[in-house]
Amino acid sequence: MKEAWGLLLAGLVLLAATPALAQAPLAPPPADVASPAESSPSSLPWYTLHFTSTAAIQYHPSFPAPYSGQNSLQPYAESATAFISTLSADIRLWPGADIVINPELSGGYGLSSTLGVAAFPSGLVYRVGNPAPAIYLARLFLRQTIGLGGGKEQAEEGMYQLPGARDVNRLTLIVGRLSVEDTFDGNAYAHDATSQFFDWALFASGAWDYPADTRGYTYGFIAELTVGWWSLRAGIALEPLYANLETMDWNLAKSRGLMAEYEVRWNNKGGPGAARVTPFFNVARMGSYAQVLADPALYGGQVQPTRADGRTKYGVAISVDQRVSPSVGFFLRASINDGANESWAFTEIDRSLGVGLVKDGSLWGWRNYELGGAFVVNGLSALHREYLAQGGYGFIIGDGHLTYEPEFVGDFYFRVDLATWLQASLIYQPIFNPGYNEARGPVNVFSCRVRVGF
16 A cells, blocks of 8 residues: 555656646647637537447467466467457537447457466457457447637547537536546557557556456546646546456446546657556455465465455556657556455556657658557566465466566557558567466567558
């Protein structure tokens, strides 16, 4: 607990200092200021429609492993293919209000059925039992934006955003089926697994066990206040009824995910930057590592029989991104949770630190490209590692035994825009100590990713 709140205090100090360190507070550039014609409601579309589809094939050759368990990454050579297709409609209802409707189709599977690596190397796969293609409702939320003055800025059209002028200062309220990662834990260079870094602990903060079903969605309410160069966000969302499964627990008195975030933005000589601190507090019917370790025979050495209402998981995530030159950006992600109770919604990471660089530009004068390189190191609490060492299993890792070392993953990608609607990426990910086990690996994962979008 002291470790988690110490990191939170350090994050608050960092965020308090960033406006003074920045040479100028963020202000909308002149090109973003809406003209009277752009602000006219009659000139704005009443809806937008977008489609994206991303597919990836992954392969790893054989690697050394003296033993394996039921949740191990398999040591023999294997490949896996997965895809996800998203159709999104954003419909304007009345001034300041819109509704987002987003069905998805996904299929395929991860290497070793998405087991054996806590920071799993594919952002397209989930811990679902059936890899057959399935259609499901990803998002269905109502959003109301209340203008608070401060001048006007032009909102660009996006996958889940209507174009048009809006107040710089505003209050935004969101309710419905959503992904909390759409609003919280953002990062300019590490937040979209379909076009940026592919690793789970890089497109999100690994130790934030954020509320979501196995596909990454939940039901919740979010409020966001933006005033000039800073934003303050808070939200409450449903937790899954069982660890990393699709059924949600609607009893908020017993189960809920609470989160808050403070973000600051600035411009300096290199370009724009931002920093965020995100404390979180989850309550769910989790199992206790300490309880099963106290009497392994009673519980069969597994945490699942110890589940009880009122168990908690709390911690903090910090995210920073900075454009350091016209073509180079830097990012950092750091997160920690108390690690006392069972991992419940995202993945089995209790401490995580990731850093990376991204370079973009023009390739041979006729192709836009992006080159990214990052490293992330992940760790477990003392209770969590002892549980795995004694043969315990979680929902994604467990080799039946453990020689503990932090899990270390690299993520390097080269992406080229073949057309305005088509991107292709080559990705290489070395993984050391998969599942925190020094006895297994290292593993080399090679991927090819293709994305289309309209």
